[in-house]
Amino acid sequence: MDSAAAMAGSDLAAVFDRMSAIGARPGAGITRLAASAEDGAARRLFADWMSRGGARIAQDAIGNQFACFDWAGEGASWVFAGSHLDTQPRGGRFDGALGVLAAGCAALDLDAEIRAGGFRPSRNLAVVNWTNEEGARYQPSLTGSGVFSGALPLDDALALQDGAGIALRDALDTIGVAGETESVPPCPEAYVELHVEQGGVLTEAERRIGVVEGTWAARKITAAWTGRAAHTGPTPMADRRDALLAAARGITAFEAIVAAHHPHLHRSAARLVIEPNSPNVVAERATVWFELRGLDVAELDIAGRAVIAAFEKAALETGTRLEIAADGLRPPASMDDRLAALAGDIARACGFEPLVMRSVAGHDAVALQNTGIPSALIFIPSVDGIAHHPDELTHPEDMKAGLKVLTALLRQLAEGGFHAEP
Amino acid sequence: MDSAAAMAGSDLAAVFDRMSAIGARPGAGITRLAASAEDGAARRLFADWMSRGGARIAQDAIGNQFACFDWAGEGASWVFAGSHLDTQPRGGRFDGALGVLAAGCAALDLDAEIRAGGFRPSRNLAVVNWTNEEGARYQPSLTGSGVFSGALPLDDALALQDGAGIALRDALDTIGVAGETESVPPCPEAYVELHVEQGGVLTEAERRIGVVEGTWAARKITAAWTGRAAHTGPTPMADRRDALLAAARGITAFEAIVAAHHPHLHRSAARLVIEPNSPNVVAERATVWFELRGLDVAELDIAGRAVIAAFEKAALETGTRLEIAADGLRPPASMDDRLAALAGDIARACGFEPLVMRSVAGHDAVALQNTGIPSALIFIPSVDGIAHHPDELTHPEDMKAGLKVLTALLRQLAEGGFHAEP
Numbered sequence: 056m057d058s059a060a061a062m063a064g065s066d067l068a069a070v071f072d073r074m075s076a077i078g079a080r081p082g083a084g085i086t087r088l089a090a091s092a093e094d095g096a097a098r099r100l101f102a103d104w105m106s107r108g109g110a111r112i113a114q115d116a117i118g119n120q121f122a123c124f125d126w127a128g129e130g131a132s133w134v135f136a137g138s139h140l141d142t143q144p145r146g147g148r149f150d151g152a153l154g155v156l157a158a159g160c161a162a163l164d165l166d167a168e169i170r171a172g173g174f175r176p177s178r179n180l181a182v183v184n185w186t187n188e189e190g191a192r193y194q195p196s197l198t199g200s201g202v203f204s205g206a207l208p209l210d211d212a213l214a215l216q217d218g219a220g221i222a223l224r225d226a227l228d229t230i231g232v233a234g235e236t237e238s239v240p241p242c243p244e245a246y247v248e249l250h251v252e253q254g255g256v257l258t259e260a261e262r263r264i265g266v267v268e269g270t271w272a273a274r275k276i277t278a279a280w281t282g283r284a285a286h287t288g289p290t291p292m293a294d295r296r297d298a299l300l301a302a303a304r305g306i307t308a309f310e311a312i313v314a315a316h317h318p319h320l321h322r323s324a325a326r327l328v329i330e331p332n333s334p335n336v337v338a339e340r341a342t343v344w345f346e347l348r349g350l351d352v353a354e355l356d357i358a359g360r361a362v363i364a365a366f367e368k369a370a371l372e373t374g375t376r377l378e379i380a381a382d383g384l385r386p387p388a389s390m391d392d393r394l395a396a397l398a399g400d401i402a403r404a405c406g407f408e409p410l411v412m413r414s415v416a417g418h419d420a421v422a423l424q425n426t427g428i429p430s431a432l433i434f435i436p437s438v439d440g441i442a443h444h445p446d447e448l449t450h451p452e453d454m455k456a457g458l459k460v461l462t463a464l465l466r467q468l469a470e471g472g473f474h475a476e477p
Numbered sequence: 478m479d480s481a482a483a484m485a486g487s488d489l490a491a492v493f494d495r496m497s498a499i500g501a502r503p504g505a506g507i508t509r510l511a512a513s514a515e516d517g518a519a520r521r522l523f524a525d526w527m528s529r530g531g532a533r534i535a536q537d538a539i540g541n542q543f544a545c546f547d548w549a550g551e552g553a554s555w556v557f558a559g560s561h562l563d564t565q566p567r568g569g570r571f572d573g574a575l576g577v578l579a580a581g582c583a584a585l586d587l588d589a590e591i592r593a594g595g596f597r598p599s600r601n602l603a604v605v606n607w608t609n610e611e612g613a614r615y616q617p618s619l620t621g622s623g624v625f626s627g628a629l630p631l632d633d634a635l636a637l638q639d640g641a642g643i644a645l646r647d648a649l650d651t652i653g654v655a656g657e658t659e660s661v662p663p664c665p666e667a668y669v670e671l672h673v674e675q676g677g678v679l680t681e682a683e684r685r686i687g688v689v690e691g692t693w694a695a696r697k698i699t700a701a702w703t704g705r706a707a708h709t710g711p712t713p714m715a716d717r718r719d720a721l722l723a724a725a726r727g728i729t730a731f732e733a734i735v736a737a738h739h740p741h742l743h744r745s746a747a748r749l750v751i752e753p754n755s756p757n758v759v760a761e762r763a764t765v766w767f768e769l770r771g772l773d774v775a776e777l778d779i780a781g782r783a784v785i786a787a788f789e790k791a792a793l794e795t796g797t798r799l800e801i802a803a804d805g806l807r808p809p810a811s812m813d814d815r816l817a818a819l820a821g822d823i824a825r826a827c828g829f830e831p832l833v834m835r836s837v838a839g840h841d842a843v844a845l846q847n848t849g850i851p852s853a854l855i856f857i858p859s860v861d862g863i864a865h866h867p868d869e870l871t872h873p874e875d876m877k878a879g880l881k882v883l884t885a886l887l888r889q890l891a892e893g894g895f896h897a898e899p
Contacts, residue, residue: 143753143755143757143758144752144753144754144755144758145706145752145753145758145761146758189755189757190755190756190757191753191755191756191757191758194756196756196757252711253708253710253711253712254711254712254713255713271710273710275756283866284567284865284866284867285863285864285865285866286675286838286864286865287743287745287747287768287865288675288693288695288743288768288770288837288838288839289674289675289676289743289836289837289838289862289864290675290676290743290862290864291676291677291862292736292740292743292744294862295745297745299728299746299747299749300728300729300732300746302725303724303725303726303728303729303746304725304729305725306721306722306725307722307725307726307729310722314714318714321709321710321711321712321714322714323709323717323719323759324721324722324725325709325721325754325755325756325757325758325759325760326751326754326755326756327721327749327751327754328754329748329749330566330567331565331566331567331613332566332747332748332749332750333565333566333611333612333613333747333748333865334612334613334616334618334697334747334748334766334768335565335611335612335613335618335747335768335865336565336566336567336568336613336747336865336866337745337747337865338747339567344756346709346710346756346757348709348710414711415710415711416708416710416711417710440711440712440713440716441707442707442708442711442712443706443707443708443709443755443757443758443759444705444706444707444758444761445706
């Protein structure tokens, strides 16, 4: 129980500071991996804070947390707002946490206004913390929102294993997150997520608020090369089947091919697992997580085929065997037009001319939108576009602008101001 | 206490089977990393077995174990025989363990012969298990023999850290290996090590016994590239400083350069540590352990300079910063001529025409020889030259041949049959 945070009420800066202390190490940002002890502490802080503010806490079987404000009664429809509390290893303070905590502050302010007779809601509101958005510890990312929206089967998600072979089911159990509580709210009429941009577009355009109209597609390919473990000394060079050499050639060729033929695609190889990873043993197996991101699925398909051919060539040259362990396409999302238009109007009414923009990264709002839940994604600026790094920063005045727009939009949605198309 | 093993006496096959069970997993060989729980179990088995056989167990501050047979009394000089009980991850059963256990069997047989009045030794004998020969968990390798022979300062060795940041001092302490016992024997007059070849030269020459005249040199370079963590999605490609891409180019160039200009050098990049190693974070830092092995130090120097230049180029191209974290040369060793000649004569007397040969890999005998302790290294065949792999195999008749030669050589040394040159 963190009573200082629980006492923070709707003071965003105060609760944000408390949350930012969980998993923080000097000079190394925040490490709050999904279903870790630190994630457990973040979940407890969120639940304490929200229940102290009058919310009922529900939790589904994948560990998504819902701080429920049952303003309009049992039969009424729901509005969700939130994001995620997990981070990358050595990540920043703002990515995810800002969206959850701003939604919590908005909810508390609206709740106070309702209690004071300021307006009469026709919908209920839940502030949501989605499980494992980051995909750092467990792949795929967007796990909690994927399960909630039906895109990812619950059992598949619970069976995911981290690099140490620990199932997500067991990791959640370890931090006391197990099983669904009663009264998890149903699919909402609308979902709203406030997030830091993680890029420099808003700053360049000199805008405080971005309304995301859609996202890039992402193709994520996990390639594994299998060779044969051998002594790095006496084993004749001709007899070696070196999986790390194959992976290195794969990574090098991947960048060269995409840079030459598809230079505007964003691309990365950022995770590599080697077995046995000893200086004296030729690598038996090397697994690399590749990403290609762009707007055009057909181009991702062409580029994907070219890089897989290069991976095969690397296998052939090194006497290793290639296995494509995963190859998934996250299609480009079009966020809900009408909800985006509403968000833009509200931003203007709050005094901020919004920038209509695209998101390169995936977000929980995208996972929900892609399964038919009308979702809005609102961006505020990231200083120098730095993301997934300890130096990630969003200025206080931008946080305030985001909170203002989010609160006004949630007020309108709670009053019944938007209806999903039939 | 493993009484079945302790009862094995000088039955090499029996005690070898017991040792081979420690750290074994089906289909995954043996994992008995230095100072791990499995290493602790192997040490206890060795100590129990030897003390049951009448030896006094001593241990020095780096955890080297000495099973001492004080045959000739306090003032007499010593002969050592042994190898190491640690393994690579998923390593084989024979590498190291065979040498320790064969030396133990030889000692027990000689002890029985002495007790029966068969001969009168003028020297004492210690069977030695050297700490962390493999260098899998802690680099550099040959840690225990390096400290004993004075090549590596004790405090530096105890401060070595594994990939998880655990100091060797603490890892040894965890398995109950802490501090020097009384009566660690002094530098020996001679050291003898029986080892599997880990190559195919003996088999090709149709010989059972190899006498090593010298070893290749090894240059071991640890290169670390530092870039900047960033989101793999929105971060513009031009802003990325990708340490894994740099490392992949470094590994690719390393192999290309050495294969083209120094094709007979053995070379490897087998360990790679990436931070933070998340699929969604451009790598901040990538550290690669490179090895170059050959006979000619001047050639290793030329090749080393060429590959470091290529590493710099990879850094320049990727906007990362290169740091050569370690760059060590293990010079080629010449084993003691006269001791090797004696080993050859004894092999012949035992009925085996020895092959005089070179070792590509380093061994504890090389570490001792390089600091002036006359050392002999005797090889027996490895099936298909397989090493550092679960399929590592040496046939029973070759083990018997090795044990026979080792026992006869130790008998002669115990009788005073060799003197170091002044």
